[in-house]
Amino acid sequence: MHIQVSNLSFGYDYRTVLKNITFSLESGDFLVVVGNNGSGKSTLVKCILGINPVPDKKIFLDNTDINDFKKWIKIGYVPQKMDDFNYEFPISVNEIMHVSKHSKVSEKEKLELFDRMGILELQNENINSLSGGQLQRVFIARAMINKPEVLILDEPTIGVDTDNVNRFYRIINELNSEGVTIVLITHSLQPGKANFNHVMHLHEGKAEFTSVSDMPDGGDV
Amino acid sequence: MDAVVLTSFLRALIEREFMQFALITGILVGLLAPIIGSFVVIKRLSLIADTLSHFSLAGLSIGLFLLNILRLPIGDPLYIGMVFAVIGALLIEVLRSYYKNYKEISMPIVISLGTALSALFISLSGGFNTEIYNYLFGSILTVGRNFVYIIAITTFVILTLITIFYKQIVIISFDETYARLLGIRVNLFQFFTTIFLGIVVSLSIETVGVLLVSSLMIIPVAAAMKIGRSFKTTLMIAILFSEVSVILGLWLSFRLGFPSGATIVLFNITILVAVVVLRKLFTRRNLEEKQEEPVTVK
Numbered sequence: 413m414h415i416q417v418s419n420l421s422f423g424y425d426y427r428t429v430l431k432n433i434t435f436s437l438e439s440g441d442f443l444v445v446v447g448n449n450g451s452g453k454s455t456l457v458k459c460i461l462g463i464n465p466v467p468d469k470k471i472f473l474d475n476t477d478i479n480d481f482k483k484w485i486k487i488g489y490v491p492q493k494m495d496d497f498n499y500e501f502p503i504s505v506n507e508i509m510h511v512s513k514h515s516k517v518s519e520k521e522k523l524e525l526f527d528r529m530g531i532l533e534l535q536n537e538n539i540n541s542l543s544g545g546q547l548q549r550v551f552i553a554r555a556m557i558n559k560p561e562v563l564i565l566d567e568p569t570i571g572v573d574t575d576n577v578n579r580f581y582r583i584i585n586e587l588n589s590e591g592v593t594i595v596l597i598t599h600s601l602q603p604g605k606a607n608f609n610h611v612m613h614l615h616e617g618k619a620e621f622t623s624v625s626d627m628p629d630g631g632d633v
Numbered sequence: 634m635d636a637v638v639l640t641s642f643l644r645a646l647i648e649r650e651f652m653q654f655a656l657i658t659g660i661l662v663g664l665l666a667p668i669i670g671s672f673v674v675i676k677r678l679s680l681i682a683d684t685l686s687h688f689s690l691a692g693l694s695i696g697l698f699l700l701n702i703l704r705l706p707i708g709d710p711l712y713i714g715m716v717f718a719v720i721g722a723l724l725i726e727v728l729r730s731y732y733k734n735y736k737e738i739s740m741p742i743v744i745s746l747g748t749a750l751s752a753l754f755i756s757l758s759g760g761f762n763t764e765i766y767n768y769l770f771g772s773i774l775t776v777g778r779n780f781v782y783i784i785a786i787t788t789f790v791i792l793t794l795i796t797i798f799y800k801q802i803v804i805i806s807f808d809e810t811y812a813r814l815l816g817i818r819v820n821l822f823q824f825f826t827t828i829f830l831g832i833v834v835s836l837s838i839e840t841v842g843v844l845l846v847s848s849l850m851i852i853p854v855a856a857a858m859k860i861g862r863s864f865k866t867t868l869m870i871a872i873l874f875s876e877v878s879v880i881l882g883l884w885l886s887f888r889l890g891f892p893s894g895a896t897i898v899l900f901n902i903t904i905l906v907a908v909v910v911l912r913k914l915f916t917r918r919n920l921e922e923k924q925e926e927p928v929t930v931k
Contacts, residue, residue, distance in 0.1 A: 461814055484816045497808045501675045504863035508807075511800040512815065538862045554811075 413439060413486055413561040413593055415460065416472040422452075422459055429455045431617040437610070439561065442594045446601055447614030453597045454492070456614070457566050460595070461489060485514060488555030490548075490565040497551075499540050505550050506535045513557040522557065529553040529583065545576025552583060562593040569598070581605040642887050654781050655773045655883060655893070661788045662840045662849065663879035667857070667871035668795065669833045670850030672826065674858070675806040681725060682847035684740045685718045685834040688747035690843045692717025692835075693768050694754035701758055711780070714768075714838065718831035721747060726827055771842035771894025773883070784836050791829055802826070803864060840879075841894035852901040853878070856908040874904050 415437040422430040429452045437443055447453050458464040460471060462478055471478040474486075491497065509522055526532040529549045534542065542550065548568055555563055565584070569577045585607045588594045596606060611622040645652045673681055695717075696710025707713065721743050728739030755765055767775065795802060805812040805822050812819050837846045853875040854867070861867025882897030 461810075463810060463813060482816065484814050487814065489811065489814050491808075491810060497811075498675050498677075498806070501671075501807070502858055502861040502863060502867045503803075503807060507803070507864050511804040511807075512811070536862070 413474050414472070415562065415593070415595075416475075417460070418470055418472075420456075420459060420466065420470045422455055422464060422466065429617050430459070433619045435610075435612065435619070435621065437593055437595070439593055440588065440591050441610060442588045442606065442608040443596070443610040443612060444601060444606060444608045445595065445597045445612045445614060446599065448599060451614040452617045453599075453614055454566055457489075457564055457595070457597055460564065461487065485558045486561045488558070488560035488563045490551045490555045490563070490568050492567045492570065499547075502538050502540065504536055504538055505531060505542075508539065508550065508554055509535075509557055512554050517557060517559070525553050525556060529556075530579070543576075544571045545573060545579070548572055548576065548580060549583075552580070556587070560592070562595065563587060564595045564597075566597045567599065568596070578605070642884050645887065650778075651774055651776075652887075654776050654778065656880075657781050658773055658776050658784055658840060659879040659883055659897070660876060661784045662837050663875040664872055665784075665788055665791060665833050666837055666849040667853040667875045668791075668868065669830055670854045671857075671864075671868055671871055672802065672806050673830065674851060674854045679847070679851050680737075680740045681722075681830065682834055682850045684725065684744045684747070685721045685831055686838060686843045686846040687744045687751070688721030688724075689714040689718040689831075689835045689838060690768060691747045691750035691754070692720075693838070694751045694758065694765070697764060698754045698758045709779070711835070711839070715832055715835040717747075718835040719828050720831075722827040722831035723824075726823065767842070768838060769842050769844050770892055771838070771840050771845065773840045773893045776839050780839060787832060787836060791833070794825075794829075798822070841898055845894050845898045848898045848901060849875070852898070852905050856901075856905040859908050859912050874901065878904060 417433055417435050420430055420433040421428060433456065435443075445453050445456065455464060459466050460473075460478075462481065462484070466478060468477055468479055473481045474483070505526075509526075513522065523532065526535055529552060531546065531549050531553060534546060534550070539547065539550065552563075552565075552568070555565075563584070569580060572580065584594055584596070588607060594608070596608065601611070613620045613622070646656060670682070673679060693710045693714040696707060696713035699705045699707050699713075700710060724743050724746075725739045728742055729736040732738045755761065801812070801817050801822060804815065805817060805819055809819055834846055834850075837849055841849050853871040856874050857867045857871035861870050878897050878900035882900045883893055885891060885900075886893040886896040
């Protein structure tokens, strides 16, 4: 999927959060968006996901203006851990997948995805009994259940132990090598773990870009 | 003695129409209230039922004023109560979108307006009387055939819609952002959910009254969520607790002459307390058993 963002500015009330952001991503690209708290990372994600309303001709997804875009199923999203999901009310892993998946996804495909994410044995568990790492894999599986072309991950490694962080990067690197476009939002780059090819540094709403080919160490930041 | 009372309860059910209407109404409300209540609890809107029942009371009071003082042929004030519950629900949605960072403010505003209008029209209608008492504390034993038809149709419509749109409703309840991403028209679903919530609240008033409606929706769910491992099992357990409370409440109120609404709610509370205590005991015993297991070093 082709993502084109042109001169995007966005703000809440009287505060401008994003200032003239322009970039484009091709299928199979891996973009890491880095910045401190309040730099506008999550706001940018919400604009790309159509959650924050943006004017026409600012964001194009597959050459379609975001305000006319309908194929949202092509985009998988892993939110920040404590973002909007209600973790305290009982719901099983299987139920999350059932309500999230498109009817065309077969039971066999679902179980294969569970196996790949290492959550096969957790499918009947209540989500509030899962660890941070397990929960994160459940949410990646949920984002992947409809076989998206783009995977957007918002601060996915916060509060996750080293083993699970390593496992996480192995999974998203694999998905990227299979052609899935990855947009990873993080406040700190993990040296040598992610196979990204573009880095966007957000600072006070302004973006600076680095292409991995321009980096002296080939992206091992 | 108990067998005699049980037999007389069953005989009353067979012989007396009002008992049959009460039982059917109780079972249908006992089914609907925890289903709607579970979606309300997930969205942390437990106070909404209380707010809507108070706003519905304003409609009921205005209905009584139009019927008894102005002698207008408006039919059952219940219909005006239902309209007010729906208006109250929509008002809450409007206020929640206006005060985005202080969404809970919407509840006290609507509850205050409802209570003030109720007090005003109760006073204009001649003050406190049996009808007002029944609205406040419920009067399931006085429901008529028409009410049974209304609640049966409402139950059928709501259960059909929930069955058809189950996936969408659950995903919206748990994760609104993700629901939007899946292309679900969240605002449209929320609009209809709010309307149905208003209708169920106003119909439940006949069973347990304005002051106890929220307990019928929230308490069975509060008990079930401590046991359920999935959303479906939690829903089933909540319905079971609710129906047990309704049937036992009706039976005990028949036996001892207690107000039926209050008795049903007290059974709900008893089940909640039992679940909390048993769960604590069970957790403690599990922990003790685990501590007794010897630690083996490989």
